[in-house]
């Protein structure tokens with residue numbers, strides 16, 4: 001095979017992956033390219049010469065750039081796998097608390113300083129959105145502390161629509177904004193491609209505060225009827241994290257007492273509650289499913305807050321240790337939000353040591369340092385499935401695919417929550433995993449696995465993306481993971497920090 005042939009085959013398989021991620025058939029892609037299905041089949045098999053123009057058109061049809069110029073193109077990772085990790089790593093603060101706190105800063109007329117914030121793409125997008133509507137934000141020099149100063153009047157018409165559409169967080173502007181604006185519009189929420197994620201629970205829960213939302217042409221048109229206010233407890237139909245946060249933020253400036261039932265007691269909700277308390281809002285029941293909020297119609301305080309460490313990053317690092325069969329110390333693990341995960345791992349035979357507990361900078365969350373001890377694992381007898389906190393966290397479930405792949409026997413995962421996420425776990429087959437999709441919600445993983453290096457397009461979802469990356473760390477040889485924006489959405493400098501543990505990961509872009 002000539003060098004050109006090898007490239008055509010590689011590009012062809014990347015195009016096939018991207019098409020499948022997008023859920024298109026060859027015929028559908030062909031029709032958007034105005035070519036034939038057989039031409040698409042030849043392209044995917046690497047049997048068709050491709051012009052740059054054709055590559056650009058394919059990239060456009062699949063929302064995925066295959067070739068780009070300059071430094072602004074997609075970022076890729078080249079991983080030399082098969083090495084053991086060693087040493088210690090600190091868990092960073094969570095993405096999910098960061099986004100809630102950034103939205104909550106809109107409640108405050110004073111200056112909000114968020115300390116030790118995760119410097120991740122998701123935060124960057126929200127900073128772009130906040131900046132576009134007039135909020136002044138700046139990183140304090142040499143720190144990860146962010147200062148936020150609101151304008152006298154927000155300018156929602158100037159909102160950066162492109163940045164807003166890349167996150168789901170914009171939906172959490174509804175709760176804070178309904179106090180100051182009688183009418184406003186926000187772009188539809190975006191984010192990872194995990195299948196349909198309804199926003200209806202948000203609309204229903206905010207209706208008692210007078211909010212009515214009509215969705216038209218890519219925007220939520222919001223109008224606030226000031227004659228309405230909550231007359232009785234707000235009962236959430238699902239125990240969602242961001243819906244609970246939205247109601248908390250609406251209640252924070254509602255002059256009166258709001259009771260929220262079936263609230264999520266999850267980690268990011270707790271961080272938001274601690275922050276709101278700093279703003280002078282009364283909150284009882286933190287960490288339970290009934291929250292009683294005594295709001296303040298005006299909040300104008302200079303406040304500082306540091307969110308807690310990310311249990312999902314902690315779980316990712318545990319999975320990194322398991323898949324590379326390494327002993328590492330993971331510092332600052334928010335133990336309360338990892339207990340069921342760790343109990344499940346113990347059931348699979350995993351051993352680890354934990355330090356005495358200490359307190360997070362948020363003043364509340366209990367942390368430990370956890371040292372992994374490599375050893376043989378066996379598949380769990382029962383399926384592993386997530387539940388709202390205090391169950392096994394849904395965002396941690398994908399990491400059990402990796403751990404199941406290391407264990408002797410068959411592990412079943414049941415992701416009842418998301419329509420798409422389990423499907424992406426089949427990407428592990430490209431690096432040697434034996435993963436069988438039973439239906440869109442259930443996968444069987446057979447272990448142990450002999451990982452092998454491969455070039456793979458990063459699945460368009462954060463956790464499955466990291467799962468593939470970690471498998472590549474274990475696979476001897478050189479792997480490439482292409483277009484890792486979704487990973488950077490939720491993890492700060494992951495490649496660099498894994499390299500500090502002895503991994504070899506190079507970040508690169510196309511020329």
Ligand SMILES: CC(=O)N[C@H]1[C@@H](OP(=O)(O)OP(=O)(O)OC[C@H]2O[C@@H](n3ccc(=O)[nH]c3=O)[C@H](O)[C@@H]2O)O[C@H](CO)[C@@H](O)[C@@H]1O
Pocket residue numbers: 095096097099168196197198237238239240241242243268388394395417418
């Ligand atoms: C920014 C943030 O904090 N994101 C988290 C948050 O998203 P978020 O709060 O936005 O989660 P969603 O509201 O999208 O809920 C996730 C999915 O679960 C379904 N659902 C949810 C709760 C429930 O009791 N029943 C139910 O069926 C929803 O319909 C949806 O399909 O919670 C998700 C589920 O924990 C996590 O994956 C996200 O990382």
Ligand SMILES: C=C(OP(=O)(O)O)C(=O)O
Pocket residue numbers: 168191192194395462463490
């Ligand atoms: C699904 C996730 O988050 P988001 O709600 O930001 O899409 C996640 O963190 O895995």
